[in-house]
Amino acid sequence: MxxxxxxxxxxxxxxxxxxxxxxxxxxxxxxxxPEFGTSGWILVGMIGVAFLLVPGAILLLPAAQGVISSFGLTLRDAYLTLPLVPAFALGALAVWSAIRSRSE
Known part of the structure; x- marks a missing residue:
């Protein structure tokens, strides 16, 4: 051999x-x-925000009604818009990752 x-x-x-x-x-x-690299850790961090930080913030919304009303939002508006933040960020991250992988 x-x-x-x-x-x-x-x-x-x-x-x-x-x-x-x-x-x-x-x-x-x-x-x-493929290596995990920086873009992989960015994705892990964003998933952590989407699945841990935002649900925790949603649980704390009733206690933060004063802050929410200072932005001109009702509690219902905050419940609807808060999950959109990580959704848009994950979508932008997916587009960035796809463009980056095509250029390599």
Missing amino acids: ADDESGYVHRPDTQSADAPVADSDAGTESDDG
Whole structure:
């Protein structure tokens, strides 16, 4: 068996001698997959805002009626508009991510 620099073992007893077979002794995996990177962490943060911060803010809306009325909103308006903020942000993040992945 010949071991090349990619971590694969080429076995001459297989049907195709050029077909790479994973080396079970080394336990190496291919590093060709996409990395999580900065855009992945931005997405995780935005999902955290959408699923943790905004629902927490919705629970606190009745206690913040003075602040809500200073913006000219009723409590009903605040219940309807507050979930729109992460929805628009997640939509913009999806467009940004798609454009970024096409340019790479």
